[in-house]
Amino acid sequence: MALSFMDIFEEWAVNYDEAVSGHNPEYKDVFENYTFMLKEAAKRAEGRTIEFGPGTGNLTLLLLNKGLEVTAYEPSPEMAAIGEQKTGLSFKTGDFLHFDATEADTIISSFAFHHLTDTEKSAAIKQYGTLLNDGGRIVILDTMFNSRDEKQHIIRHYEALGHHHLVEDLNREYYPLKETIMAIAKQHGFNFESVQLNNFAHLTVLTKKTYHKPADLTGGTPLVELTAFELPAGVRLFAKLEMYNLGGSVKDRLGRHLIDEAVRRGDISTGEVVEATAGNTGIGLALACLAHGLKLRLYVPEKFSIEKQAIMRALGAELIMTATADGMLGARAAAAADAKRTGAYYTNQFESSANPASYDKLANELTAELGEVAMIVAGAGSGGTFTGLAERLKPRGARTVVVEPVGSILNGGDSGSHRTEGIGVEVWPKFMTRELIDAIETITDDAAFDAVKKLARREGLLVGSSSGAALAAALNQAPYVQGNIVVIFPDASDRYLSQHIYD
Numbered sequence: 001m002a003l004s005f006m007d008i009f010e011e012w013a014v015n016y017d018e019a020v021s022g023h024n025p026e027y028k029d030v031f032e033n034y035t036f037m038l039k040e041a042a043k044r045a046e047g048r049t050i051e052f053g054p055g056t057g058n059l060t061l062l063l064l065n066k067g068l069e070v071t072a073y074e075p076s077p078e079m080a081a082i083g084e085q086k087t088g089l090s091f092k093t094g095d096f097l098h099f100d101a102t103e104a105d106t107i108i109s110s111f112a113f114h115h116l117t118d119t120e121k122s123a124a125i126k127q128y129g130t131l132l133n134d135g136g137r138i139v140i141l142d143t144m145f146n147s148r149d150e151k152q153h154i155i156r157h158y159e160a161l162g163h164h165h166l167v168e169d170l171n172r173e174y175y176p177l178k179e180t181i182m183a184i185a186k187q188h189g190f191n192f193e194s195v196q197l198n199n200f201a202h203l204t205v206l207t208k209k210t211y212h213k214p215a216d217l218t219g220g221t222p223l224v225e226l227t228a229f230e231l232p233a234g235v236r237l238f239a240k241l242e243m244y245n246l247g248g249s250v251k252d253r254l255g256r257h258l259i260d261e262a263v264r265r266g267d268i269s270t271g272e273v274v275e276a277t278a279g280n281t282g283i284g285l286a287l288a289c290l291a292h293g294l295k296l297r298l299y300v301p302e303k304f305s306i307e308k309q310a311i312m313r314a315l316g317a318e319l320i321m322t323a324t325a326d327g328m329l330g331a332r333a334a335a336a337a338d339a340k341r342t343g344a345y346y347t348n349q350f351e352s353s354a355n356p357a358s359y360d361k362l363a364n365e366l367t368a369e370l371g372e373v374a375m376i377v378a379g380a381g382s383g384g385t386f387t388g389l390a391e392r393l394k395p396r397g398a399r400t401v402v403v404e405p406v407g408s409i410l411n412g413g414d415s416g417s418h419r420t421e422g423i424g425v426e427v428w429p430k431f432m433t434r435e436l437i438d439a440i441e442t443i444t445d446d447a448a449f450d451a452v453k454k455l456a457r458r459e460g461l462l463v464g465s466s467s468g469a470a471l472a473a474a475l476n477q478a479p480y481v482q483g484n485i486v487v488i489f490p491d492a493s494d495r496y497l498s499q500h501i502y503d
């Protein structure tokens, strides 16, 4: 960082909080809506976070309150002393370009990035590209100008008002043009997004472009608002469209996590993997096994859709059909016996705690996009999606609703057959603790298929029956909350056409 600015920090440290709270008339417009702006910036931070230039710690405090793991680099000892006292976090000495390079999910800064020249800004962003994890982002809250003309116009305006400190500051430091940051983002493989929050400040989010190869199309799925269904006042309904994963379902996240972790631990000794599945897990695992050159054997009850069977085979998996009457429990017993006999690695989605952990990123995607989630609605087959989301969103205040079909046992009903595919539980999942659940919605097949048809006709959404059940559950539960409801749509309807999903 241009160290010529160190003397400014010394001067600023004691006056900074006064300026941001609007008491310094020259900086009133620069920091207008300061608290709101910091909240908006903090909303966009997720996971392991590096903050540059925390200064007196105002943003840091919000990040810590959100429960994020924060590492803060501050070059000014005077600023750091105030910030450390305010936040209780010890700041490291460093700046945008000088720090311990560690992996991160978010790199964030408020009102500091302008200390870098444009060349330094470019060097910094290039470096962050190598440190950020998949789906990672750079969040910059700072003064930025829409055009050279605008900058000159603003400078003339404040000159006329006699705000000489501000004018000197605007002329001396490196407040960028929007087009410059856009070009830097593009050059280093980032998507650019920006909102203007007052006459000076813009909140810019640069997300890493991670789609280089097909396997990168896991996660980062679209979240869309549903408006064709009647909702109580103050409630908005959003659907997370997991059909946009490469393998067409939410289970790509699981397949990838289970296999990546097992490979990392060195657990797959024979090069073979086995699992019991209704199909989508098999597809997710098949994609992950392809990426690692592993052989996959899947035990699948006969009743499940032939489309899913064909896709699993197309991706190189070997399928062994088990009797419909033996249920998923029969398929699970057969997979476990195979692993024992052959030494193949049994991913064991129904019992492994790695299953719910696969949805960490899914939860992060939701909060990054919406800020607050008032209610999360997800179906349970293995229970992994629901558990993973509830573990992460319930502590942040979300009401958690798990969805099952009639014929599933969560609500104390008898185990029995159902047409709704992909959800339904025969024995209570080990990792799904009861404290995670605020409500269990048990949905009839008729209600699930009715919702599937309405989603097609009213929203143009072609989703599977477990999505229909989830929508029916969300509408039942909508009166209990205010704010954003998120419902997970696990897959699309085209893999159920042979099951007459629309008949």
Ligand SMILES: Cc1ncc(COP(=O)(O)O)c(C=O)c1O
Residues within 6 Å of the ligand: 249, 251, 278, 279, 280, 281, 379, 380, 381, 382, 383, 384, 385, 386, 421, 422, 423, 464, 466, 467, 490, 491
């Ligand atoms: C279509 C569909 N919906 C929902 C689920 C439920 O997900 P989970 O096993 O994480 O509970 C599955 C699981 O296979 C599925 O295939």
